[in-house]
């Protein structure tokens with residue numbers, strides 16, 4: 001059983017020593033435990049600090065591509081490095097590394113493919129009441145769309161087994177947390193959650209510089225994901241609302257003209273007609289979205305099979321460089337050999 005702990009990083013030289021310092025080097029039920037960082041085009045000493053701290057693997061993106069892209073590149077590398085379980089945590093030591101055993105237990109027991117750490121946000125002191133409320137509202141929407149029970153959907157502290165990691169393919173640029181839960185709920189991934197501890201806040205959130213940014217970005221992400229995965233529900237509901245308004249306006253016209261003997265409200269007829277046209281267009285968007293959704297599921301299944309073939313062939317992770325497992329003295333050329341996929345002969349036979 002091999003566990004890789006991955007950490008997405010963007011300019012985290014100050015935070016990494018404490019975060020990595022708390023990570024375990026061995027765990028019960030795990031034979032090999034390695035650390036991987038995804039450096040998303042950092043301009044500071046993130047890589048050097050990670051090497052000093054003994055990180056085993058580095059995925060180094062050449063420029064900044066955003067958290068979701070980095071997360072996906074990390075999952076891909078962990079799979080290709082032979083991980084059976086992948087734990088994702090944040091670079092700012094937000095989550096208690098001592099809860100990793102709790103997080104992986106349902107996966108080790110074979111009861112879950114993906115486990116989301118629940119921070120129990122109402123207990124976090126530095127979360128304002130507004131943020132807690134928004135967080136809960138957003139989580140309720142995601143639970144509904146995903147048909148899961150995850151209480152803390154924006155938590156980045158998670159464990160995935162190989163099956164879950166192979167199946168996930170997040171397309172959002174900005175955040176992967178919400179979309180991955182919805183996707184998991186729709187695919188053959190069993191999602192569970194466990195309560196986890198958090199540490200003191202060490203710095204402001206980089207992802208959400210203000211409350212307004214938090215609302216806007218998460219709201220947009222939820223709408224986008226919901227309309228992508230449930231287009232019929234979203235657009236038919238909108239169409240029904242607009243059509244109902246149109247009918248009320250027409251009803252008013254009919255009442256005034258035929259019952260109240262107050263003719264001449266032609267504007268109501270025009271407005272009602274315009275709204276009805278909009279309602280039909282919205283309904284059509286729902287149908288088109290539904291058709292696209294169907295083809296996306298096939299693309300996703302194809303991607304899943306391509307991944308299995310890649311893993312079988314031992315294709316190397318992209319943007320990979322070895323870390324410095326011994327720690328302290330960073331190497332400039334990289335210490336160990338390439339990724340230990342153990343499939344070199346097979347690859348050579350296939351002339352890859």
Ligand SMILES: Nc1nc2c(ncn2[C@@H]2O[C@H](COP(=O)(O)OP(=O)(O)O)[C@@H](O)[C@H]2O)c(=O)[nH]1
Pocket residue numbers: 007008009010011012038039040064065066067068069070071089090091092094156204205206207208
């Ligand atoms: N790959 C990548 N990771 C990022 C980026 N911005 C932030 N992160 C990482 O995402 C994690 C969460 O970021 P943080 O600022 O703590 O956001 P919070 O979850 O709102 O507290 C940390 O590990 C950051 O290093 C980015 O642009 N790219």
Ligand SMILES: [Mg+2]
Pocket residue numbers: 090092094204205206
């Ligand atoms: Mg944070």
